[in-house]
Amino acid sequence: MTLYEFIQADTDQKALAVWNGIYIADRQEGRLRMQLYHLGSFYVEVVYDVPQNRILHFKPFRKGLLLAPYLEQIRLSF
Template identity: 45%
Template sequence: MMTLLEFNALSLYDKANAVWHGTFLADRKEKGMVIQLYSLAGFYVEVFYDQRDNKIIDLRSFTSTQKLFPYLAQIKFI
């Protein structure tokens, strides 16, 4: 099991590989990018994906549940 600190020390390529072992939770769109949220053991990772260039721009990890609000705001209740 990888810790947040270990994840942050990885290269962008290795971070992307690690994320695929996590659990996909949600996605959202912002400023022309798709941002996908994954859960890894004990932390979350956002994958910033540029659809036009078909390229991962950034991966950001965090533990704060406050950073989940942009995803929760998209939930539509019946």
């Protein structure tokens, strides 16, 4: 799936694409949990409301500032 296809997809299709992606890291801000996934040529941040037990939205992106909050958690091994 391309970034453009992901943007055009409905919620169920987005959830399935993320489910098949590669989980990278997560973080929490108050009641919200954000999870970062890699889907080949782009990333998706899933914003999840913990108390309500539901996904609020998906933030697809290729690079940039949205990766910054996760960088300390990512460990590369060679």
